[in-house]
Amino acid sequence: MRRDLVVIGASAGGVEALKTAIASLPAELPAAVLVVLHVPAHAESVLPRILSRFGTFPARHAEDRDELSPGEVLIAPPDRHLVVERDHLETTRGPRENGHRPSIDVLFRSAARWRGAGVISVVLSGVLDDGTAGALAVRRRGGVSIVQDPSDAMFPGMPESAIAHNAADHLVAARDLGTLLRRLTSEELEDAELSLADHMGFETQLARLAEGTINQPSRPGSPSGFACPDCSGVLFTVEHDEIVRFRCRVGHAWTSESLLAEHSDQLESALWMALRSLEEKAALAAELRQRAQERNSRLVADRYQEKSEDATRAANVIRQLLKAPQDGRAW
Numbered sequence: 001m002r003r004d005l006v007v008i009g010a011s012a013g014g015v016e017a018l019k020t021a022i023a024s025l026p027a028e029l030p031a032a033v034l035v036v037l038h039v040p041a042h043a044e045s046v047l048p049r050i051l052s053r054f055g056t057f058p059a060r061h062a063e064d065r066d067e068l069s070p071g072e073v074l075i076a077p078p079d080r081h082l083v084v085e086r087d088h089l090e091t092t093r094g095p096r097e098n099g100h101r102p103s104i105d106v107l108f109r110s111a112a113r114w115r116g117a118g119v120i121s122v123v124l125s126g127v128l129d130d131g132t133a134g135a136l137a138v139r140r141r142g143g144v145s146i147v148q149d150p151s152d153a154m155f156p157g158m159p160e161s162a163i164a165h166n167a168a169d170h171l172v173a174a175r176d177l178g179t180l181l182r183r184l185t186s187e188e189l190e191d192a193e194l195s196l197a198d199h200m201g202f203e204t205q206l207a208r209l210a211e212g213t214i215n216q217p218s219r220p221g222s223p224s225g226f227a228c229p230d231c232s233g234v235l236f237t238v239e240h241d242e243i244v245r246f247r248c249r250v251g252h253a254w255t256s257e258s259l260l261a262e263h264s265d266q267l268e269s270a271l272w273m274a275l276r277s278l279e280e281k282a283a284l285a286a287e288l289r290q291r292a293q294e295r296n297s298r299l300v301a302d303r304y305q306e307k308s309e310d311a312t313r314a315a316n317v318i319r320q321l322l323k324a325p326q327d328g329r330a331w
Contacts, residue, residue: 108134
């Protein structure tokens with residue numbers, strides 16, 4: 001048995017890291033190569049063209065039922081999870097993880113579930129902690145986890161998270177990935193019987209939108225008391241490998257860092273809505289005050305003046321909160 005499946009995940013700064021990493025792959029690499037890059041759902045992805053120019057192998061977007069075979073780089077299409085299912089691939093519109101579809105963790109977890117020790121995961125440049133849970137799943141199943149050296153990454157957040165959670169077997173610069181993969185894929189491994197991990201199966205089935213999975217009576221985790229930012233359903237706390245994650249009934253999943261970041265984004269949106277409402281209230285009250293003055297209704301005009309001033313003062317408080325830098329966590 002040999003390692004014959006390489007799964008790569010990248011986010012911010014990932015295009016540059018992928019160009020360098022893919023260019024380093026040896027032409028004789030005896031492994032299938034799968035890539036997830038976080039991209040906007042409705043944008044056209046030109047990543048296959050970019051990687052085909054820089055790499056030894058042709059690159060293209062994966063399609064349903066593609067077989068796992070060496071000789072090309074298969075990339076998750078925009079707005080589709082890339083899921084390993086036995087000896088082939090599926091592209092699905094399952095629930096987002098950490099706000100992303102495609103998701104790095106979905107690919108890593110599904111690969112680990114079916115291919116065990118035959119998997120090599122690679123975490124490249126990105127922010128927050130995407131890829132950490134997936135890399136831990138790969139290691140738990142006997143696979144190998146490679147992490148880009150943070151000093152080599154344009155955005156070191158994802159590599160640093162993997163390192164902090166002991167999810168890194170090897171640290172490499174992107175340019176040296178091919179040399180390491182040549183060695184790891186040439187090593188002979190002992191054959192081992194692969195048992196399917198129940199929670200990995202459940203989470204992979206959710207990503208595939210498999211019928212009946214949502215209503216399974218037994219599900220990993222316990223109710224957290226927090227609401228899912230995507231659907232407002234109850235989030236269940238799921239803990240494996242000392243990393244805390246959250247998943248709702250229909251399958252949206254969040255790490256703790258991603259959940260915090262999402263709540264910060266939602267709070268900012270709420271503050272902008274509050275600012276708009278207060279500014280409109282102040283403007284409307286001022287207009288009504290003007291009309292009352294034209295009718296010589298002094299008491300009514302004074303009342304509207306007070307309402308306008310109150311709304312303006314409240315709007316100024318909101319404005320100061322919005323001016324504060326997010327890193328300062330003023331809100």
